Amino acid sequence: MQQQNIWTKLIRVDRRILYLILFLNIAVFLMFPFKMPATITSPARGLYDAVDSLQPNDLVMISSNWSASTMAENQPQLEAIIKHLIRKGARFTLVSNEAQSRDLSKRIAVGVTQSSDNAEYHTYGQKWAHLGFVTDLIAAIRGMGSNLSEAVKQDVEGTPIDQLPVLQGAKSLKDYKMVIDVTPSGTLPYWISYRPPNLIVGYAPTSVMAAEGFTYLDSKQLVGMITGLKGAHEYEQLMGETGLGHKFINAISFSHVLILLFIGLGNLAMIMARRAQGEA
C-alpha cells in the first residue's frame, strides 16, 4: 500500500480548506488596504468620452436592471455614471427591468443627487426621474420608442409621465441622446435590437457579461463599456474621483493570485504524484 504522501493529499485536499483560505485571504486584504492604479481600457474611455460630450439638458436613459447580489459591481458603476451626468448638467431617467432594482437604483440616485453641489438635481422630477419597473423589456423598449407616456404611464411616484418637468418636450425615446444599460443580465441585445436607431448605447455590465459586449463594441453597436468593478474603478479614475471601486480592487487582485497559486500547486502535485507512482 502506497503511503499517502503530501502530493496525493494535496490533490485530494478537502474543498472546505480551500474555501476557508479564500475567505481569510479576502478578509485580510480588506482590513489592510493599499493603493494600486488602474489601466484605462479603450471601452471605458469610449463610454467616458460619449458621456463627456453630452450637452447640458441632453436626455439620457439609464436602464438599471441589477439587484443586491451584483451590488458590488453595479453600484459603483451607477454612482460613477450619475455623478458624471450631473457634472455635465444632463437630464436623466432610470428604468428597471427588475422589481428590486427599482428601489435600489432610486435609492442610489437619490443619494448621489442629494450629495451633489448642483441644486437643480436636489428636487426629484426636475432634472431626473425614475420611470419604475417594466416586466417585459422588449415590449417596454418598443413602447417607449413610440410613445413614452403611453408605454410607461406613470413614474415611480405615481406622477403621470407628461407632467414630469424633466421630460418636458420629450415624447418618446427618439428624443433621448443615449441609453446606458447597467446590468448583470442579458438585457443589452434587447436595447440594441429594439431601440430607436438614433440612440447611442453605453454598457455597464458585470465582468461576466462583458465578454458578450466585445462583439458589439467591435461592430460599433456599442459606444463604450465599463466592465464590472474594475470598469467603475477606471471610470472613477477618469473623472478624478475616489469611490467604492478603490477599496475593493486589492482584495480582488490578490484572490486572483491565490487561485493562480493553487492551480500551480495542483499541477505540481499531480506531476509529483505521477512521478512517485512511476518510481514505485
Place this chain on the structure above:
Amino acid sequence: MEWLNDFLPLSLERMGIWIGAICTVALYSILYRENPAYRLFEHLFIGLAAGYSLGPLVGDILYKYWYLPLTEGAWWWAFAVPFGMWLYFIYSEKYGWVSRIVIGVLIGASAGLFFQQFCSLYVPQIYASFKPIIPTGANEGLLASNAINNFIFIVVLLSVLTYFLFSFEQRGPVKRTAVLGRWMLMIALGAIFGNTLMARMALLVGRVYYLLHDWLMQI
C-alpha cells in the same frame, strides 16, 4: 464594552443588519455541509421569493396591463385573464388539450419574434466580420499588425464555425480546421473564465465587507 453595545441588535437598524448576517451565515453553512440551518433558510428563501413575486404580478401585470386598459374602455382586454386561465386545464385529463391552445399562441409569438432578433442581433455581426486582412492601399491607416490581427480574427471565426458543422464526416483539411476550431473554442472559454473570476470575487468581497464592516464593525 462600547463596541458590544453598538454591535448587539439593540436598535431597529442593528436588528436589520443582524438578520441579514444570520441569513448570509446560514446559507454559507452549506459550504461545510447540508444542515438544518441551511435547510430552514433555503425554505424561507423560496417561500419569501415566491410570495414576493405575487406583488408585481398583481400590481404591475394585472393592474397595469389588464385593469387599467379595461377602465380606459379597451373591453377586449377582459379576455386576457380567462384566456390565460385556460392554462389551468393542464391538470384535467379531459380538457387538458385546451391549455395547448394558449401554449401554441405563446410558442408562435416567440417564434415570430425570433426573426427580428435574428436580423437585428446576428446579421449585423456578419457585416462586422468583414475585415481587411492584407494592408493594401484600399484601407488608409491600416497597420500591418492590425491586418495580422484581422487575419487571425477571420481564421478563428471560420475554424470555430467549421467545428460546428454536423452533417458530414469531418476528414482531411476539414477535420484539421475543426480541431483548430475546438482549440480556439477552448481559448475563448478560458478567457471567459478568467474574465468572469473578477466579477465573482467582487461579489464575495462585497459580502465579506458586509459581514466585517456592517455586522462585526471591524473595518
Place this chain on the structure above:
Amino acid sequence: MQLALDMSRDGATWMMAAIVVLAFLGMFGLVFLLQMLSTQGRRAIVVAVTFIAGLIFALEFFLPAQPVDGQDKNFLSDPTLQIQNFLQVVAGMALGLGTYGLLRLHLRNVVQKRAQWGYSASLLISLVVMGFLSIWHSLGEKNVEGQPLVATNETAEYIFSVLFNNMIVQMDAAMFSLIAFYIFSAAYRAFRIRSIEATILMATAMIVMIGIVPLGKAISEGIGLPAELPPEYAKEPFSLTAILYSLKLPTMADWILKTLNAPATRAIEFGVAVGGLATAIRLWLSMDRGLGV
C-alpha cells in the same frame, strides 16, 4: 376585493364588471364548444393559432413601414405591442399555476406530516405572509388621481421592507457570492495539464485572470516592460518597444479577448442563431413532434 372597491367609486364601471364576467363566461363556454371537436380538429386549431400568432409578429417585421412620430410603423406595429402586453397577462397566469404547484406540494407534506414537514411549514408561512404583504405593498404604490389605490399601513410596510431588504436581498447576495468559492474549487480541480485542450483552457484562463487586474500591470512594469505604446507605433509596428509592450500581461489579456475570444464567441453565436432560427421555423410550422395533440 380590490376590483369591488373601485367599482363603488364609479358606478359606470359596473358596465366593465359585466364585461369581465361575460368574458369569463364566454371563454369557459368556448371550452365546451371546443371539446366537441375531433382529435384532428383540435390539432388543427393548435397548429393554426401557433401559426397565426407567429405570422402577426413576422409580418410586422417583414412588411414595409412608414415613419410615424419618428418611428417606422406599419399597420401591425401597434397591434403587436398590444398583443405583447396581452401575452404578459397570459404568462402571468402561469405564475399562478407555478405558485399553486409549490403550495400543493408543501401543503401535502404538512398535512400528511411527512418527514421534515417543519421545513415545508416554514416555507408555507413565509410564502403566505410575504405574498399578502407584497400585494398590499404593490397596490399601495399605485395611485389613481392622486389617491393611493389601497391605503397602506406603516407596520405592514415596515415588515415588508425587513423581509425584502434584510432577508431576500441578503440571501440573494449570499447565494450569488457562494459562486466565488465554487469557482475556486472548480478551477483547482479542473485546471490540470491533462490534455492539449485542458492545457489551452488553463493557460488562457491564467493569463486573462492576472492580466485584467491592476496587479498584472504592476508585475509587467515591474520586470521592465514599457508602460505606454511608443508614439511612433504607427510607423514602426514591429519596433522593439512595441513588441515588448505587447508582451505585457494586460496587453496579452486584452489581445486574447479581442482577437481570439471575440471571433470564437461570434462563431458560437452564429451557430446558436442558425439553430434558433431553424427551431423557430419548425415550432412555428408545428413540425416538431414535441407538442402534438
Place this chain on the structure above:
Amino acid sequence: MSIQHAQDNWFVAILIAIISLFILFNIFRARKGRALYIRRIAGLDAIDDAIGRATEMGRPILLIPGMTAFGVIAMQSLNIFKYITRESARFATPMRFLTANPTVYTVAQETIQEAYQEAGRPELYEPDSIRFLSDRQFAFASGAAGLMQREKVAANFMFGEFFAESLIFAETGNMVGAIQIAGTVSTTQVPFFVAACDYTIIGEEFYATSAYLSREPVLLGSLVGQDWAKILFASLILFGSLVATFWGTDTPLLGVFGKAGGWDAFFKGEGQ
C-alpha cells in the same frame, strides 16, 4: 442604427428566405427517406450511461432547464428532457425536474407526462416531481442545491439557458458525485460547465442534441439546412473580407450584408 424592420436592410429578408429554404428543403429530403449523417457529439452518448448508473444506485436523476425563459430555447430543452425522461421511465428511475419559469413549468407538465406515456409507463408519472421553485434566480439556486444534496442525485442534466447560477448547480452536483451533462446556448456559462461537469454540449450542439438523440428525419434534415446556412455565413465573411481588403472597408457593397441602411445606400445611393 439598428434593424427594426426588414426594410432597414432588405438583405435580412433575403437571408432568412434562403436559410428557411435550406432548412425546409432538407427536411423535405429527409422525410422522403434519404439517410442523413450526423457526426458524433461526445457527451450525448453518455446520457444512457448516466441513466443506467442512476438506476443501479437507486437514486433519482435531475433535469434542470435553469432560468430558461419560455420560448424557442425552452422548447428545445423540453425536447431533450422528454427524451431523457422516456429513457429513465423504461427503467422506472425516478426523476426531478426543477424550473424557475412558471410557463416552462406548465408546458413541462404536459411534456413529461407524454414522455411517460410514450415509454409505456404512464402510472409512474408524478406531477410533484416537476417543480417550480421560484422565479428568483438565487432562491431557485438555493432550492436546487439543497435538493441535490438531500436526495443525492445520481445524474444531473442541465440543458437550456443559464446565468451565473450555473456553477452552483454544477459544483453541488460534483460534490454529491453525480454524473453531470450540461448543454447550453449561454456562451458565458460554458467554461464553468466545462470545469465542473463530465460532459458539456456547446452552442449549436444544443440545437443538434434532439436530432442526435431521436434521429428523427425532420430534425436531421433541419440540421443539414443549418450546416448549409453556416457555410453560407462563412462564404459571405470570406467574400466580404476580400472586398474589404482590396476595395476598402467603406465600399458601399459591403453595407448591403447586414448594415442597417446599407441596402438603400448601395442600391439607391441614399444615406452616404
